[in-house]
Amino acid sequence: EPEVTQTPSHQVTQMGQEVILRCVPISNHLYFYWYRQILGQKVEFLVSFYNNEISEKSEIFDDQFSVERPDGSNFTLKIRSTKLEDSAMYFCASRRGGGRTNEKLFFGSGTQLSVL
Amino acid sequence: AQSVAQPEDQVNVAEGNPLTVKCTYSVSGNPYLFWYVQYPNRGLQFLLKYITGDNLVKGSYGFEAEFNKSQTSFHLKKPSALVSDSALYFCAVRLPNTDKLIFGTGTRLQVFP
Numbered sequence: 001e002p003e004v005t006q007t008p009s010h011q012v013t014q015m016g017q018e019v020i021l022r023c024v025p026i027s028n029h030l031y032f033y034w035y036r037q038i039l040g041q042k043v044e045f046l047v048s049f050y051n052n053e054i055s056e057k058s059e060i061f062d063d064q065f066s067v068e069r070p071d072g073s074n075f076t077l078k079i080r081s082t083k084l085e086d087s088a089m090y091f092c093a094s095r096r097g098g099g100r101t102n103e104k105l106f107f108g109s110g111t112q113l114s115v116l
Numbered sequence: 117a118q119s120v121a122q123p124e125d126q127v128n129v130a131e132g133n134p135l136t137v138k139c140t141y142s143v144s145g146n147p148y149l150f151w152y153v154q155y156p157n158r159g160l161q162f163l164l165k166y167i168t169g170d171n172l173v174k175g176s177y178g179f180e181a182e183f184n185k186s187q188t189s190f191h192l193k194k195p196s197a198l199v200s201d202s203a204l205y206f207c208a209v210r211l212p213n214t215d216k217l218i219f220g221t222g223t224r225l226q227v228f229p
Contacts, residue, residue: 035217042219055215056216103167105160105217107160
């Protein structure tokens, strides 16, 4: 089965630094997402992206966050100035779209971000 | 506020016995309902969904779930548990006019040999 791939699997950064989390969604998918899971807490929606623009974002997704699909295959999440509370597992996801049969989200294995 | 509740942090069951993982939701409108499973160091994997139609939906690995509109529940079930079913299970809902999933807090299923 095709997979969503995420790199790196672990990222350690200092508070205030910029980080970019990278994802390669499944090639024929049209909808892309970032979710995060703080240790021991629920999985939270951050942002959805379709047709080269953000279609929906949560209140967590403030001006420090941005997403980009620079080359038609990668989908990145940038955090401009990381805070301690950004430490979490970040999951990229994608789906094909185009009807109820394509509601299934495919998730990557995640990037564990640790902000020190 | 839209929410999903999974009242049990952990469910323990003996291999071969039936299992149930509970989920209730509080949303307006007619939600789409999902179950995802998370194995250690892996991303979430889709198990099954309910969009419309038959209240009993069948999914991957022998799992099924029953949609109950009056009780706003979507419990996950399996007739005979396997040790390999041990994992973290998440219930999620999506409203038709949004593109985000709202997840429950997860239930850890432990199947003992």
